[in-house]
Amino acid sequence: MNVLKIDHIGIAVNHIDEGKSFWSDVLGLHFEGLETVKEQKVTTAFFPVGESEVELLESTEPDGPVAKFIEKKGQGVQHIAFRVENLETALAECKQKGIQLIDEKPRKGAGGAKIAFLHPKSTQGVLVELCER
Ligand code: ZN
Secondary structure, eight states: OOEEEEEEEEEEOSOHHHHHIIIIIISOOOOOOEEEEGGGTEEEEEEEETTEEEEEEEESSTTSHHHHHHHHHOSEEEEEEEEESOHHHHHHHHHHTTOOBSOSSOEEOGGGOEEEEEOGGGTTTOOEEEEEO
């Protein structure tokens, strides 16, 4: 598979507004605006950093994946996203190499990206997102 770069780092926060004050006011990163992805029960805020981005994630529902993550582990880095040239091919290759997939097929992520997650059981505990834009 052809991994092009680290696309973004997803960080779970209780409240994006509180999170913003560090990333935006202290680090001086540009806040690109909010986007809610209903399917994933999450509101996201993107802050570009060079070739990559920081993605803050706030759950919109108490039973959403981000809410569950914070419940278990607290706020913090939730996933790392790699941009790939072709997501279908990358998923097929992961599957063939015995990696457990959370998403067998690409789904819609923030910013119009196609995304899919790999199971942390297969990646030494890191929730890996593959995305194609
Ligand atoms: Zn992400």
